Amino acid sequence: MSPSPIFDESADWSSRDARIARLHTLIDELEGLAERYEISGLQARRKAIKGLRSAPREIFAVRKRTKDWAFHRGGRGELQFNAGVDILPNGQHAFRIGVGFSLEASRFFRELELLLPHIARFDDWMAANPDAYPDLAMWHYVDDERSKDYRPGPVDMDFVERALQTRRGFVFLGDRQPLGQVDLDRALGVMDRLLPMWDWIERGLVERTAPAEVGAGGGGTEATGDDAEERxxxxxxxxxxxxxxxxxxxxxxxxxxxxxxxxxxxxxxxxxxxxxxxxxxxxxxxxxxxxxxxxxxxxxxxxxxxxxxxxxxxxxxxxxxxxxxxxxxxxxxxxxxxxxxxxxxxxxxxxxxxxxxxxxxxxxxxxxxxxx
Structure with a gap:
């Protein structure tokens, strides 16, 4: 498969408006390429797991294009696939893609405690797969105070407590690329690698399942059909x-x-x-x-x-x-x-x-x- 880099190296990203416009252009392009990837079936999975009446085609929710972030449709109350404008360790503006939990209260989602079972299952998955994402990074912020990048692992409970107190927290696991040099196939590949984790977390809150170990081939969804192992x-x-x-x-x-x-x-x-x-x-x-x-x-x-x-x-x-x-x-x-x-x-x-x-x-x- 040939890569699909989206280059715009000459742009001046010092303008917030320019960064936001760039982000939503990238998301539009990503949606168009997604059909070649497992992540394109995210909404169909949500429909099956949660008993929804319909499954939209698009991964991401209808967006206010004034925001420097976006998450998948229905993602507010679960582990969300998240895209946004971010910063690389060298200070360069970046495109962010991965998964996260938003512990920030909004008019439509006030009961942040409902996310705790999802976070606990995320922790179980990461404990079972400590070396699954060595090339990705985690970080979090509470009340606009951002942590440094750290190795992927369970969510720090001190962070969760502080976020619940302030109602302004976010934790993220994923990848970043320079905002002017984005390879969307790489971004979609990251989403595919994180999809088994999302599936296990969200499916498991309906039917408790053990965390699958992610092998070198990146598999990991559990058998749940009529032929599932019964031993x-x-x-x-x-x-x-x-x-x-x-x-x-x-x-x-x-x-x-x-x-x-x-x-x-x-x-x-x-x-x-x-x-x-x-x-x-x-x-x-x-x-x-x-x-x-x-x-x-x-x-x-x-x-x-x-x-x-x-x-x-x-x-x-x-x-x-x-x-x-x-x-x-x-x-x-x-x-x-x-x-x-x-x-x-x-x-x-x-x-x-x-x-x-x-x-x-x-x-x-x-x-x-x-x-x-």
Whole structure:
């Protein structure tokens, strides 16, 4: 494939208007070239994952061409593909392309805390793939104070706390090129490399999946169709660090869903082990994970943890996963399924479980485990 450089080296980029005009010209050109790349299917993926009624052709949202940035349609409340005017380490104006989280409140998006589960999954992906993007860079700003570039990795929680306090933060992972010498094939290639991460993060908030390791070929989307791997693997569990909860701030303990989820897993694991169960945390089934698998004296139980405002919501979110893990053809069938949540089960909830017991081929229970 021949490169598609867009040169304009003679322009004077000292004018903000000139830089903004250049950015939107580049985005228009990028949209025209995107059909040769996987990223062209971003909106179709969003439609499938989120159950949207339609999928626009364009990657980027309808733009106010007075802004020096743009993000993909629907990207405000998720990991967003982001393009913008930036600065290279040498001070030269640059074209930025990559992914980021905007922790800046706006008239249309005020509940920044809704991004926390997305950030937590970004962290999980980066922890599983620490060397996936050696040629890219990360940086962030809070209240117009910009960090230096740093090696790609999990998002710094201190940054998240400061950004939530000021409501003016942004973190970015990606590539930059001199604004006058932009190779759009290179830019689209970066977007393609980041697409498996986006897919895993956003798909996983609908159905919890384990982070795929990015190989040299740049693959990484998980199998989710009828032929997905169903073999239960109890040798690749996860160890949860108890210090994460002990060292967490009050804000983190309240709003960080993934932190609360991990602490419930840790306490449940300790309780089951004290009762004589052998426990595997996040046992894998292909590229999906069961939160806990407990075994004792020929009995096996699957536990699914949910952090939600009611036991009813926990049951709604967990039951489908547990049934698929245990009843899909080829799956390992446990003796009991257990949903775990922080809220107490109501009498109507108990009646619901009794009704399910009349149609399910294995017992299904709910257990309350509180952190506060």
């Amino acid at each position: 239960l693997d109890l040798t690749r569990g996860r160890q949860i660090n108890p210090r994460r909860w002990g060292q967490a701030t009050t804000v983190q303990r309240v709003i960080d869903v993934e932190l609360r989820h991990a602490e419930i897993q840790r306490r449940l694991e300790a309780r089951l082990q004290a009762e004589g169960w052998a426990v595997t945390v996040e046992a894998t089934i292909g590229r999906r994970r069961v939160d806990l698998v407990a075994r004792r004296a020929g009995e096996m139980r699957f536990y699914e943890v949910k952090v939600a405002g009611s036991a009813r919501t926990c049951l709604r979110e967990a039951i489908g996963q547990l049934l698929e893990y245990s009843l899909w053809p080829g799956a390992t069938k446990p003796n009991r399924l257990v949903v775990v949540g922080e809220r107490a089960l109501t009498e109507k909830g108990r009646a619901y479980l009794r009704s399910l017991a009349t149609v399910l081929s294995m017992p299904l229970d709910y257990e309350q485990l509180t952190l506060d």
